[in-house]
Amino acid sequence: MASYLAGIQAGLENALTINEKVVVLGEDIVDPYGGAFKATKGLSTKFPERVISTPICEGGFTGVAVGMALRGFRPVVEIMFGDFLTLCTDQIVNHMAKFPGMFNGQVDVPLVIRTPMGGGRGYGATHSQSLEKMFLGLPGIRVVAPCHIHSVGDILQHAILTDNDPVLFIENKLLYPLDQHTHILIEQTDEIPGYPTVALKNFSSGKPDVTVIAYGGMSRELVPLLDKLQIDELNVTAVFPSSLWPVPFETLVHYGTQCERLVICEEGSTGFNWGSELAVLLYDKLSNKLAAPIVRLAAASQVIPAARRLETEALVNAEKIENAIWELMS
Amino acid sequence: MLSSERLDQDILHQFFRKMFHIRVVEETLLDLFAHGVIGGTVHTCLGQEAVAVGVISALNVETDIICSNHRGHGHFLAYCGDTRSLLAEILGHPTGVCGGIGGSQHLQKKNFYSNGILGGMSPVATGMAFAEKLKGSGAVVVQFMGDGAMAEGAVYEALNIAALWNLPIMFAVEHNQYAQSTHWSTQHSGSLEQRSEAFGVPSFAIDGNDVAGVNETAQRLINEIRTQSAPRLLFMHTYRLGPHSKGDDLRDQEELDHHLQREPISRLREKLDQSLVAETEQLVRQQVSTLVSDLRGN
Missing domain, CATH: 3.40.50.920 (Rossmann fold)
Incomplete structure (x- = not known):
């Protein structure tokens, strides 16, 4: 049975396979490391031009993704820990979420920001938070957080390939190893x-x-x-x-x-x-x-x-x- | 010999018309603001018109991309000359370039994008350059910012990525000397001109009030960027003659007078046929005034 993490990996891989405008940006995401939580494991080997490790500058590469989205790409950004969303909040609030409305519907920003949130692993104050509430109610974005019973890969694939609005995609880090099956x-x-x-x-x-x-x-x-x-x-x-x-x-x-x-x-x-x-x-x-x-x-x-x-x-x-x-x- | 003297009189005259047009539109905006016809805020580029016209005239406006800032009317007009949709936007008409939703600081048309967050467009423009590079379109992105924005961290994250990934982008810095009311020397340490060099982005500092010189250097850099797919920074010394936004100006008259002697439109006017200039000025004033009357419904 597939785990939540395997669902995420499959969603990313399917999206990259189906649409060549999909690019993935984030810190340490290329092989052999494959991301801090291994969500992109194997993907840079299959798609070396479109799975790209960035410098440590969450605001900078989120802005880069916004620019790419404005120019016809469908970028996916990985923020290594959800706590670091504070570093890209200006790009999220005043760029990503604003452009479609502020420019009177003349542009789309089809961008997905994926990030793991949550505690339970003893990481302490700055690597354990669930900060999604900072973005709830913000006009112009969708905040998504599938549980482990959802078909998480399908939801991610939909967000990347079909949703033309920006999506903040929250993955609770304790869900990654869980089996997506339930008998209930x-x-x-x-x-x-x-x-x-x-x-x-x-x-x-x-x-x-x-x-x-x-x-x-x-x-x-x-x-x-x-x-x-x-x-x-x-x-x-x-x-x-x-x-x-x-x-x-x-x-x-x-x-x-x-x-x-x-x-x-x-x-x-x-x-x-x-x-x-x-x-x-x-x-x-x-x-x-x-x-x-x-x-x-x-x-x-x-x-x-x-x-x-x-x-x-x-x-x-x-x-x-x-x-x-x-x-x-x- | 000034570089302007090497350029054809016709081209110089075109530059003059565009610069004067920007000047008249913005003086009109300040007047409309003073009379309560427009609200919100208006950041004018009075005295910086040579930057907008010199740089943007060096681009292929069909394919190249411009990211502008809060002080972007000049960039917009130099890009597309669409005065009607700009004025309509600022007057809040539905026929405005963004339906009146954007307003003065948030303009978008074709390959032109402006936003009112200082430094915020540096990463966005860098991403656009990455997109165009991946597409192989040959397009270059120009991102305008003032010296004030060079205190924002986002700018340096963008410079780093642009150089690291060899992206086709020109950072166009308008060193207009003031960040709102703060003189640049009281908010920056070290050399502004040389900062980008440390990231591997070659920087070129020039007189930003000489439109021909700006255009010549911009053409050279844009050509290098296009052929080498590598970023450049064009650092232009200029001066903001107007207030930051509306009437909020506390500078000494002596300082303003000093810079009035060096402002780009008067400097260019001296080099041109005076009767032709007078004709152009009258025509531009009339065009803008007619547009404003039309839009105000009288």
Whole structure:
């Protein structure tokens, strides 16, 4: 069975094979190294002209990719750690995201910025964050973060080959080795073409007791938790949109109306985050159908510690989600 | 002998017409601003017209690419001469070059792109040069920036990549001496002219107020860039005669007077047939004024 990382690798390779305007830029991405997380392993050997290692200047080579996109290419940028997106934020906010709208639709910027986010590996404060919330709500870009149950390669390929708008593509680094298979019941909806939402259910008939809305790396925690709660005979649906911004709102409302208890969880830090916006949107539609306020889980608002024990305390995990669910049920 | 004297009188006259046209358009913009007809902000290139006209006249405007900055009206007019769509844009008309959404600092037409983030277009222009190199189109990219932008880190990331990957780009620096209200000498250390050399980008410093000299050097560098696929930096000494944007000017009159003696349009005018010049000036004024009346609906 293919891993999440293999899905990413296949998505990149297919895109490079199908369209010769696809180029991949990033630090240390050529063979034999093949990228810090090996997402581009083998690709520079197959496509030496179009898989290119850059100097260490995230802002510079993101800008280069923006220029290439304006002139007919479909670049993919790898930012080695998502934490380094701060270094290319001017290019993302004031160039990449602005040009199509600011130039009255006369230009396209078909550019994908891929980057691994997330903690759990003891890398400490500057190599463990989930900074995607900085870009949520920004006009002119899409923020995508597939979980490990998504067909991540297909979504990446769609972003590179079909989407003419800029895409920020978030890959939680703990998902890379995970098998993309699951035995839990899956539904898929395609409210946003190319960026499906998947829902997992640990029951085959009846209503869910609780619905959990989450994205990205949270699937690593939630899939085993659903198994565990099945033994406890608690019906749980876990919904994972791959598009964080814009939000597949109708789909989320659809799942939200199936039960009276909702949990939203994410790995990023609490405070002006994805869950807060989502909760507000959902309250507008569901307020009189809910048995209790929506529970929101996110990382503590603090520096992510390097020490394993402290890092575990700071981040969201299956145990914390389970506790929140039982508290909501009580 | 000044290089301008070597150029054909007809070509010099064309340069004069374009430079004077830019001057009149921008003086008109300042006037419209003062009368509250246009809002937002207007960064004029008064005194720097020789840079825009000299450099852009050295390009193949059908295929070459221009990345401009917040002070880009002159570049735009020297590139395409489309005064109507520029004025319409700044007046906020839907017929503006970007439908009124872009405004003064955000212009795009064919191969022309401007943005209002200092230094931000250096990497973008470098990427365009990479794209054209991969395509084998033979196109050259010119990226305009002021000395103020040379304090931005993005510029140096771009210089490094442009040299490392041998990209067909000319960095065109307009050393107009002021970053908003800050004199260049109080924000830069070392030699601005020589900085790019350390990256392997040859730099050429010239008088940016002599349009013929600018054009001659730009032609030579563009030719080198096109044939060798390697970057160059053209460093042009000039002076911003106008305020940074609107009325925000605190410089000494004595300093302004000094530079008025050296401004490019007066210098060029002296070398031309005076009656022809007078005719051109009258014609340009009339054209611009008619356009403004049209656009304002009176």
